[in-house]
Amino acid sequence: MIINVTTRSDTLFLPDFCGVRMVLALMVIAELLALVLALGALESSDRWADLSVLSLFVQWVALTSAAALCVSRRWLVRCSNHSAALLSYLLLLAVTASVSETAYWVLQSDIIGVSLPAFWHRDFLLRSLAVSALVSAVALRYFYVQHQWKSTIESETNARIQALQSRIRPHFLFNSMNIIASLTRSRPELAEAAVENLADLFRASLADARSRVPLREEIGMARKYLHIEHLRLGERLHVEWGMDTVPEDALVPVLTLQPLLENAVYHGIEPLVEGGIISIQGRTTGGIIKITLTNPVAPQGALFRAQGNRMAVDNVRERLVAYYGADAGLTVVVATEHNDWRYSVSLRFPYLRAET
Amino acid sequence: MKILIVDDEALARERLRGLIAELGGHEVVGEAANGKQALERAAALLPDAVLMDIRMPKLDGLEAALHLALLDEPPAVIFTTAYGDHALAAFEAHATDYLLKPIRREQLERALGKTRQMNRAQLAVVRRDSGEARARRYISAHARGMLQLIPVGDIVYFKADQKYVTVRTPEGEVLIEDALKTLEEEFGERFVRIHRNSLVAAASIAALERDNAGNCLVRVRGITERLEVSRRHVAELRRRMKAGAEGGGEV
Numbered sequence: 007m008i009i010n011v012t013t014r015s016d017t018l019f020l021p022d023f024c025g026v027r028m029v030l031a032l033m034v035i036a037e038l039l040a041l042v043l044a045l046g047a048l049e050s051s052d053r054w055a056d057l058s059v060l061s062l063f064v065q066w067v068a069l070t071s072a073a074a075l076c077v078s079r080r081w082l083v084r085c086s087n088h089s090a091a092l093l094s095y096l097l098l099l100a101v102t103a104s105v106s107e108t109a110y111w112v113l114q115s116d117i118i119g120v121s122l123p124a125f126w127h128r129d130f131l132l133r134s135l136a137v138s139a140l141v142s143a144v145a146l147r148y149f150y151v152q153h154q155w156k157s158t159i160e161s162e163t164n165a166r167i168q169a170l171q172s173r174i175r176p177h178f179l180f181n182s183m184n185i186i187a188s189l190t191r192s193r194p195e196l197a198e199a200a201v202e203n204l205a206d207l208f209r210a211s212l213a214d215a216r217s218r219v220p221l222r223e224e225i226g227m228a229r230k231y232l233h234i235e236h237l238r239l240g241e242r243l244h245v246e247w248g249m250d251t252v253p254e255d256a257l258v259p260v261l262t263l264q265p266l267l268e269n270a271v272y273h274g275i276e277p278l279v280e281g282g283i284i285s286i287q288g289r290t291t292g293g294i295i296k297i298t299l300t301n302p303v304a305p306q307g308a309l310f311r312a313q314g315n316r317m318a319v320d321n322v323r324e325r326l327v328a329y330y331g332a333d334a335g336l337t338v339v340v341a342t343e344h345n346d347w348r349y350s351v352s353l354r355f356p357y358l359r360a361e362t
Numbered sequence: 363m364k365i366l367i368v369d370d371e372a373l374a375r376e377r378l379r380g381l382i383a384e385l386g387g388h389e390v391v392g393e394a395a396n397g398k399q400a401l402e403r404a405a406a407l408l409p410d411a412v413l414m415d416i417r418m419p420k421l422d423g424l425e426a427a428l429h430l431a432l433l434d435e436p437p438a439v440i441f442t443t444a445y446g447d448h449a450l451a452a453f454e455a456h457a458t459d460y461l462l463k464p465i466r467r468e469q470l471e472r473a474l475g476k477t478r479q480m481n482r483a484q485l486a487v488v489r490r491d492s493g494e495a496r497a498r499r500y501i502s503a504h505a506r507g508m509l510q511l512i513p514v515g516d517i518v519y520f521k522a523d524q525k526y527v528t529v530r531t532p533e534g535e536v537l538i539e540d541a542l543k544t545l546e547e548e549f550g551e552r553f554v555r556i557h558r559n560s561l562v563a564a565a566s567i568a569a570l571e572r573d574n575a576g577n578c579l580v581r582v583r584g585i586t587e588r589l590e591v592s593r594r595h596v597a598e599l600r601r602r603m604k605a606g607a608e609g610g611g612e613v
Contacts, residue, residue, distance in 0.1 A: 177417075180444035181371070184463040188377035238371045276370070279396055279419045304419075 018083045018090060019153035024076040036068035037061060039141060063109055071101045091146055102138035106131050174211050175268060182234050200237060203230035213260050220360040222254035228263040235271050242281025252288035256295055257358045259325045265318040266299050266351050274301035274349060293357050300350040319351060330355050363474065364391045366409035368400040369442065370418045378413055381467050388474065397421025401429050401502055402509045404437060411438045411477045416449050421500060421511065424449060424489045429502045431482040438477035452492035497548045501529055503536040510536055514552065518582050519562040519589060520545055532584035554602045556580055556591045564602050
């Protein structure tokens with residue numbers, strides 16, 4: 007099972023005006039607009055009174071606009087961004103016009119009883135519409151630019167994760183093919199198993215790099231990989247698993263363990279005449295999963311591994327960080343004891359449960 | 363033809379054995395799982411050709427081939443390799459015999475049909491072009507039928523007698539048949555000539571001293587004996603020691 011990270015299917019450039027945060031932000035902006043309008047008036051007997059009336063009116067327009075955009079969102083989503091922009095622009099003007107009209111009639115009505123000159127009605131309507139036309143255009147443009155900027159960032163991040171897609175070494179592929187060619191003659195059933203495992207590994211490596219899988223599947227993939235390597239290396243390769251206490255439904259980026267194991271085999275076990283033990287130990291503390299892979303290294307290879315040739319390690323680290331942010335990380339330790347060099351990679355990431 | 367199969371993977375050796383049996387006309391005289399074993403078996407079994415994997419523990423195929431070329435009657439070497447090896451381009455460039463894994467029977471047949479020996483110089487160039495150092499990492503010494511591999515980094519000095527060259531490490535010494543001149547060519551970056559008959563590891567030089575008779579001697583880390591420096595090599599030795607001190611690392 008491979009779980010895809012959801013990408014934004016909803017690409018409408020307008021933010022969701024149904025949310026409380028958005029409405030609050032809108033109210034603040036509306037109030038600022040009212041302030042600007044009050045300050046901008048050339049002559050005024052009482053600016054505070056003007057401001058309160060203007061605030062009432064602008065807030066009214068703003069909140070009605072938000073409500074209208076919230077309700078019409080489900081239709082706007084279906085349009086292209088160009089028609090959505092035009093429609094929402096017209097919608098905003100219509101809201102302004104109707105709120106202005108209502109305001110006029112309320113002012114004139116018996117409840118308030120203000121007598122207004124005749125030319126005032128048309129003048130008020132036109133001025134409201136002009137202000138709304140300008141402010142709406144600026145606001146829509148702002149939302150559009152912000153949307154463009156967000157989607158650029160998003161596609162860049164996606165491209166980066168795709169580029170980090172883990173690659174299986176050609177060295178492993180061709181040596182495995184050679185082993186399979188050999189087994190086909192002597193032990194066809196082993197050859198068959200090797201082909202099946204190899205196919206699964208390649209399927210996983212061709213999967214979307216953004217996919218995440220439950221840990222149990224990643225462990226299964228690691229075992230398939232190690233099975234092939236065991237055919238190649240025989241008694242030189244021993245593996246110790248200590249993953250019993252780690253929740254197997256935890257999500258990990260696809261092919262997290264395999265590249266690190268491949269490193270351990272390629273740089274650790276293969277250069278040693280006697281081979282050695284690769285150990286994979288995991289534990290969970292406070293919602294954080296820590297997995298440590300340890301392998302022996304030849305002394306001359308230890309420093310080399312510590313300094314350079316860390317592509318697989320960097321790749322896994324970047325993918326973990328891209329998913330989990332600062333909660334995830336990867337550390338490398340090279341230690342020596344009685345001239346036995348050991349190389350360990352520790353992964354740490356938050357426990358997020360896979361939905362089953 | 364007598365063939366030695368060298369590969370660290372048992373199944374890879376098994377396959378080659380099978381292919382050679384099918385071809386007929388050849389005899390597999392032995393197998394080796396690493397470069398060191400290859401040298402031991404080659405010295406004992408005297409094969410005509412060696413099928414040599416490149417990436418092996420302890421001593422890789424390219425270096426093992428360099429050592430094989432030192433034998434009195436060196437066998438022809440055909441390299442076998444997987445895609446990932448950098449040596450590939452070097453093989454192509456120098457028309458070295460190599461086979462790509464998984465190896466096809468026809469290609470094996472063709473390669474065995476036109477085996478040829480490569481000399482050390484050719485091998486050294488292939489090795490250098492494949493991204494390895496041109497020099498060997500080990501010196502091989504055959505003593506009483508036993509093969510010994512001495513890491514070049516452990517060697518303090520080479521000293522020539524009439525027929526042999528003494529290889530001195532802090533642990534002891536062994537005799538090899540290489541000529542001092544070719545050792546100087548191969549390891550000139552690491553060793554400096556101090557006398558007509560000796561090369562000393564630049565990194566091991568502790569100090570220059572003079573004895574009562576006015577002879578120049580070099581004190582070497584790891585051993586107690588002093589080595590004589592001939593007058594004509596003093597200037598060069600001082601230059602190398604200065605360069606080493608400035609470089610702050612190995613010379």
